[in-house]
Amino acid sequence: MPKIRINGIDFEFxxxxxxxxxxxxxxxxxxxxxxxEGLSPYGACRLCIVEISYANNPNNSKIVSSCTYPVEDNLIVRTHSQRVMRTRRLLLEMYLATCPQSKIIQDLASKWEVTQCRFRNIRYDDCIYCGLCVRMCKEQMDGKAISFVQRGYKRKITTPFDKKSETCRLCGGCIYICPACQARCQGPNEKEPICNACVAENPPCLEAWEDMKCYMDPCAWCEQEKREKIRNEKVKNINK
Ligand code: FES
Known part of the structure; x- marks a missing residue:
């Protein structure tokens, strides 16, 4: 079994x-x-970077993504070195500039003490190209309905030939797992019926799949209806 040293701890894996x-x-x-955990690693976001070197040449280190790099004998791993933390924070700043509305990115930035975003070009994109939706569709839902197309600035995730996919079962898995989606799904809400509010609200991630079902919690649409109901009841009580 390969033996590595990780943050000074020797362990066999x-x-x-x-x-x-x-x-x-x-x-x-x-x-x-x-x-x-349920999907194959992809190594897209680079947030999981660590610094590695080998015991016989400890000064020659490099940065790798830990989610895709396997343990090797005599590997020395530093997960929070200065170099790692500097790069990690810079990446988080870039994600904040790309997708400032994402709660997941905001939470990560806050947790890792990113206190500013030095990039001027704030974009409010609805995709960070992490590929979670593509893997979710293929590996968990057995759908293979969406994939990456094109390269460079034209790169996007879509259905084959931008047409409605025959294999898409409208399960909502892609929306559920998306870290950038503005109206992020949290999973089925047991207390409330499925409302399809995302369709009515038309968040940007649904542009290509306008008949997609979404299991949002809390659902902005239901919340609004609830608020209106409460307000109407109060008005009724006052007028009695
Ligand atoms: S590259 Fe490892 S979590 Fe994204």
Whole structure:
């Protein structure tokens, strides 16, 4: 079994274990954005970076993404070195500039003490190209309804030929897992019926799939209806 030193702790791990899994096992927290335990690692967001070197050449270090890098014998891993923290915070600033409305990104930035965003070009994009939705659709829902197309600035996630996919079952998995989606789904709300409010509200992520169902919690539409009901009842009581 490969033996590594991670933040000064020597430990042996099964072959094939990733550095992220090893760190998690030892209770070391590493931020992630494009990683999900139920999906294959993709290495897109780079937030999980760590600094590695080898015992026989400790001064020659490099930065790698821990969610895709497997443990190797004699590896020295630093998860919170100055170099790592500087890069991680810069990445979070970039994500904040791309997608400032995302609650997940805001929470990560706050947790990792990012106190400013130095980028002037704030974009309010609805995609950070983490590929979670594509993997969710393919690996968990067996849909393969969406994928990346094009390259560079034209890159986007869509259905084949931008047409309505025959294999999409409107499960909402892609919206549920999206970290950038403005009206982020939280999973089915047991107390409330499914309301399809996302369709009525038309958040930007639904442009391409206008008949998609969404299980939002809290649902802005229901909340608004509830508020109106309460207000009408109060008005009624006052007029009695
Ligand atoms: S979590 Fe590892 S690259 Fe995104």
């Amino acid at each position: 099964e072959k094939g274990t990733t550095l992220l899994e090893a760190a998690k096992f030892l209770g070391i927290e590493i931020p992630t954005l494009c990683y999900n």
